[in-house]
Amino acid sequence: MFSKHKPDSVPADHTVPPPTSPKSTTQADVPRDKAGRSAIIGAQTSIKGSVIGEEELVIDGQIVGTVEFKNNSVSIGKAGRVEGDIYAQTLDVAGHVEGRLIASHKISIHHTAYIVGTIITPCLVLEDGAVFQGSIDMDAENEALLSAFEGEIGKTTPHHAQDREDAVDDFDEADATTPPTEEDIYHEDKP
Numbered sequence: 001m002f003s004k005h006k007p008d009s010v011p012a013d014h015t016v017p018p019p020t021s022p023k024s025t026t027q028a029d030v031p032r033d034k035a036g037r038s039a040i041i042g043a044q045t046s047i048k049g050s051v052i053g054e055e056e057l058v059i060d061g062q063i064v065g066t067v068e069f070k071n072n073s074v075s076i077g078k079a080g081r082v083e084g085d086i087y088a089q090t091l092d093v094a095g096h097v098e099g100r101l102i103a104s105h106k107i108s109i110h111h112t113a114y115i116v117g118t119i120i121t122p123c124l125v126l127e128d129g130a131v132f133q134g135s136i137d138m139d140a141e142n143e144a145l146l147s148a149f150e151g152e153i154g155k156t157t158p159h160h161a162q163d164r165e166d167a168v169d170d171f172d173e174a175d176a177t178t179p180p181t182e183e184d185i186y187h188e189d190k191p
Contacts, residue, residue: 043079057088059095070104070149078112087148091121104149120145 038056041047045061052068059067059080067074067086074088080095091103094110101107103121111129119132122140126132139145 041080043077076113100144102145102148104145 038058039053040058041051041061041063043060047061047063048065050066050068051057051063052066054071055069056072057067057069057074058077059074059082060077061079062081062083064083066084067082067088069088071089073090073092074086075092076082076095076097078094082096083098085100085102086097087102089103090105091101091107092110093101093108093113093115095112096114098116100118100120101115105121106123106125107119107121108125109115109119109127109130109132111127113127113130113132115130115132115134117134119134119136120142122138122145124136124138137144
């Protein structure tokens with residue numbers, strides 16, 4: 001009924017690779033550009049002034065100034081420190097930041113992060129244990145967010161916010177208490 005098969009013998013020159021170890025969070029999770037590279041500001045590097053680029057950025061050193069990588073990801077490692085505003089599509093923070101963090105897509109704050117300032121993004125992940133002092137604004141139509149990214153956030157534009165304000169201004173309180181009549185529902189404007 002049950003047959004026992006002897007496993008085929010393995011050739012002597014056959015080697016079995018060791019099990020893969022989990023990736024470290026340093027270089028393995030570094031965001032990459034289309035060519036597989038990212039800009040890295042090393043732990044022994046200090047920059048004073050604006051840093052602007054069109055590729056992924058990893059900060060393990062210190063920057064005093066504005067960081068603008070609006071179409072890409074910026075990652076701040078545990079040893080990284082930024083004193084100034086940061087603009088990115090996605091922002092991943094494990095280090096120290098003093099300033100505004102503005103991301104058009106998402107900001108992730110890890111448990112090792114220490115942040116003093118303002119976070120402006122439509123999506124925020126804040127791990128338990130992170131230290132944060134400041135304010136958070138997650139309105140996708142925030143004026144600072146829209147002006148920083150010039151309407152690149154989804155399909156939102158400053159006009160949408162104005163349309164909503166106009167609709168509120170045109171609202172008549174009597175309309176809220178009076179149910180619409182059949183004529184109101186089926187009324188068509190004719191030229």
